[in-house]
Amino acid sequence: MNAPLKSGTATVAAESRFAVPGMHCSGCIAKIEKGLSAEAGVHAARVNFTSKQVTIAHDETLTEDDLGKVIRSLGFEPTAIADASTADEQAKATKALFRALAVAGFAAMNVMLLSVSVWSGADGATRTLFHWISALIALPAIAYAGRPFYRSAWQALRHGRTNMDVPIAIGVTVTAAISLYETIIGGEHAWFESALMLLFFLLAGRVLDATMRQRVGDGAAALARQSAPGALIVDSDGHSRWVKATEIEPGMVMQLAAGERLAADGVVLDGQSAIDASLLTGESVPQPVAPGATVFAGTLNADVPITVEVTAASDETALADIGRLMEASGQGKSRYVRIADRGSQLYAPLVHALALLSFVGWMIAGADWHQALLIGVAVLIITCPCALGLAVPVAQVVATGSLMKRGVLVKHESALERLAEADRVVFDKTGTLTLDRLIVANLEILDPDQKRVAHGLSRISRHPLASALREALEADRVKAAKIVDGAETPGEGVAGTYRGHPVSLTRPEGPQNGPAVSLTIGDRAPTTIEFRDRLRPDAGSTVAALEALGLPGSILSGDSVEAVRPVAAQLHLTAQAGARPDDKCAALERLRRGGNHVLMVGDGLNDGPALASAHVSMAPGSASDVGQNAADLVFLGEGLAPIPFSVRAARRTMAIVRQNFALAIAYNALAVPLAIAGFVTPLVAAVAMSLSSLIVIANSLRLRRVK
Numbered sequence: 001m002n003a004p005l006k007s008g009t010a011t012v013a014a015e016s017r018f019a020v021p022g023m024h025c026s027g028c029i030a031k032i033e034k035g036l037s038a039e040a041g042v043h044a045a046r047v048n049f050t051s052k053q054v055t056i057a058h059d060e061t062l063t064e065d066d067l068g069k070v071i072r073s074l075g076f077e078p079t080a081i082a083d084a085s086t087a088d089e090q091a092k093a094t095k096a097l098f099r100a101l102a103v104a105g106f107a108a109m110n111v112m113l114l115s116v117s118v119w120s121g122a123d124g125a126t127r128t129l130f131h132w133i134s135a136l137i138a139l140p141a142i143a144y145a146g147r148p149f150y151r152s153a154w155q156a157l158r159h160g161r162t163n164m165d166v167p168i169a170i171g172v173t174v175t176a177a178i179s180l181y182e183t184i185i186g187g188e189h190a191w192f193e194s195a196l197m198l199l200f201f202l203l204a205g206r207v208l209d210a211t212m213r214q215r216v217g218d219g220a221a222a223l224a225r226q227s228a229p230g231a232l233i234v235d236s237d238g239h240s241r242w243v244k245a246t247e248i249e250p251g252m253v254m255q256l257a258a259g260e261r262l263a264a265d266g267v268v269l270d271g272q273s274a275i276d277a278s279l280l281t282g283e284s285v286p287q288p289v290a291p292g293a294t295v296f297a298g299t300l301n302a303d304v305p306i307t308v309e310v311t312a313a314s315d316e317t318a319l320a321d322i323g324r325l326m327e328a329s330g331q332g333k334s335r336y337v338r339i340a341d342r343g344s345q346l347y348a349p350l351v352h353a354l355a356l357l358s359f360v361g362w363m364i365a366g367a368d369w370h371q372a373l374l375i376g377v378a379v380l381i382i383t384c385p386c387a388l389g390l391a392v393p394v395a396q397v398v399a400t401g402s403l404m405k406r407g408v409l410v411k412h413e414s415a416l417e418r419l420a421e422a423d424r425v426v427f428d429k430t431g432t433l434t435l436d437r438l439i440v441a442n443l444e445i446l447d448p449d450q451k452r453v454a455h456g457l458s459r460i461s462r463h464p465l466a467s468a469l470r471e472a473l474e475a476d477r478v479k480a481a482k483i484v485d486g487a488e489t490p491g492e493g494v495a496g497t498y499r500g501h502p503v504s505l506t507r508p509e510g511p512q513n514g515p516a517v518s519l520t521i522g523d524r525a526p527t528t529i530e531f532r533d534r535l536r537p538d539a540g541s542t543v544a545a546l547e548a549l550g551l552p553g554s555i556l557s558g559d560s561v562e563a564v565r566p567v568a569a570q571l572h573l574t575a576q577a578g579a580r581p582d583d584k585c586a587a588l589e590r591l592r593r594g595g596n597h598v599l600m601v602g603d604g605l606n607d608g609p610a611l612a613s614a615h616v617s618m619a620p621g622s623a624s625d626v627g628q629n630a631a632d633l634v635f636l637g638e639g640l641a642p643i644p645f646s647v648r649a650a651r652r653t654m655a656i657v658r659q660n661f662a663l664a665i666a667y668n669a670l671a672v673p674l675a676i677a678g679f680v681t682p683l684v685a686a687v688a689m690s691l692s693s694l695i696v697i698a699n700s701l702r703l704r705r706v707k
Helices: 026-037 064-073 086-119 124-145 147-158 165-184 192-224 318-333 335-364 369-382 386-391 393-405 415-421 429-433 448-458 464-475 539-548 561-571 581-593 605-613 625-630 642-676 682-705
Strands: 014-019 042-048 053-058 230-234 240-244 253-256 265-270 273-276 287-289 306-312 408-410 424-427 434-440 484-489 493-498 501-506 516-521 527-535 553-556 574-576 598-601 616-620 633-635
Touching (some): 014 064, 026 053, 026 064, 053 064, 086 147, 086 192, 124 165, 124 192, 147 165, 147 192, 165 192, 165 335, 335 369, 335 642, 369 642, 369 682, 393 415, 393 642, 393 682, 408 642, 415 616, 424 429, 429 527, 429 561, 434 464, 448 464, 448 516, 464 527, 539 642, 553 561, 553 581, 581 598, 581 605, 598 642, 605 616, 605 625, 616 625, 633 642, 642 682
Parallel strands (some): 424 598, 553 574, 598 616, 616 633
Antiparallel strands (some): 014 053, 042 053, 230 240, 230 253, 253 306, 265 306, 273 287, 408 633, 484 493, 501 516
16 A cells, blocks of 8 residues: 655655554554654655555654654554564564464363363352363463454554454453453353453464465565675776675676676676576576676576676666565555455454443343343354354365365465466466476487487586486487597587597577577588477366366466477467566556456566466476465476366365355354343353354365365
8 A cells, every 4th residue: 555645745855664563454554654644744655564564755854763653653663674674573573473372272272171061060169160270271371362462452542543453352351351250259151261262263363464474575585585695896996896785886897707696787898608597587598698788686697707887786676676576466465364354343343332232231121230241241252253263264274285185285375265266377488387497309310420429518518408418318328429628618519529520519500499509520511409398297288177167378488489489389378478577467467457367377586576466376396485485375296287176176165165154144143133132141152152163164174075
């Protein structure tokens, strides 16, 4: 979400960033952005919900302390980014949520066991003893596990505002207090287990949310690690010095050794080499560069030393742009979390208002305060959103287990929901439809003598084409010829002498339909050896299966047209070649505007932004760290069959989820009026609430039989 720049704003003098871990919903975002924008001297405020940061453009007269006070007055505790590591803060907050979740879950299980004994008939001193033991377990656990809600509610109330944590904190506190009162007076009922279960399910949602955002951050961090930490800078007087990547500036001249990654974008000033740009294009074969060629941060200088003039550094590089695209895409995905939060915002006040109205109504009707309070508590318990809360997560857990048995890892809590909605699939080529392993396409054109010479020459180089040729000849049991004076010329090929004749493997002349080398022996005409990617074994059947499920496919690749064309023809798919990461995102955006819900399948570093911005995404287990972090699902093995299986499982899961919601709503529609009418005791309410949860769980277990 973005607060627009105020009208009449001419320039932005300063920018500050704060981490605001207390944000939980769209209401928090709107409150912060509107509150800051209303402050004199603030030009714009922009919240990134994924990273839980707010960026503020403001006058220089406003300090970070001033801005921090404004955010605190809105009910949130900010931390200036310059003062602390946001990643560390987020990791610390996630660990705290995990600890609270563990405490709530452990306590709820133990208290529930004691409650079952009470429900089974324990009475008198035994029942009171069980209630006291439950209180000893539950009260410290509620105090500890409820801290995220109590802290947030207190921050809001302290500044005269409310948020969704206020009714939660009140509800849990009232339930625990009445339970303690019933325990002290030796009453029949206590509801410690209800308060703990409510906290457990609410914390589970917070943990899933925090984990999702941390994974998006991990993807951006993995991408940032691809850039070199620094470079050797040559000054105008000829002296060289090592400079950190963050201190490199446009206009500096970098000296790049063979095998070194670039720390900044630039233009080649001197030297001819080959650059492995698979980071940006997915093309695994190094591309030749010469003076005047543009090179990018994170790519690898594969051949000989070159000199590069820096044109963009630090946050201005193409690699940094990819990271920003991933962060922005991750923010877009969190709309599902915001929808869930909005639902909670409506649900919690409604439930507590219903309980309060029940209490007041029965007091007006002449009931004593104890009876009215018990009816109010019964309403509070029977409307506990356990069944509703279980409707999605239990179905997802069971479906996730079934998928895991088939080698598919589900990484995002809403991935199955979005996968069920997919109506189109877009494939990357290299490493996705193909195995990213080059094979020789026309080895049969070589005679035995040529094969021996080619084998001998290929052993001189470690170039990917030479390696692929060597593997093919070794698999064909070809004995290598003894090459004399063999040598490799970077960017050109290898050459030597065989039985007194010059022999070579070099770049062929003229355009080719794909990667190729030219074998020359003495005066004989050169022979062109062609290479192609190896298709995954079930690529064709997978494309057909997805088509049958209503997901027509296409290819979106950073490779050249020559490399993409044969794969597209073989699979009968349309294709777009030469697409950079931003081109892929733009193509997906066009499909989205056309009403498509795109499933993106990719693996490379250059696919990261597209995987993050697609409606839903999958990556093979062989994908890069960035690809795996950005994807919603990761499948193992060399085959693509897990993709159509996952689509079928996701659609089945959502059908079960809808059934679960219907069951939960039917339960509330039947039980709540009875509770308000006073026909339900707190004990019956607790049993009914647990029974509704068990029904939802039993229905979800049917997902184990998905095929």
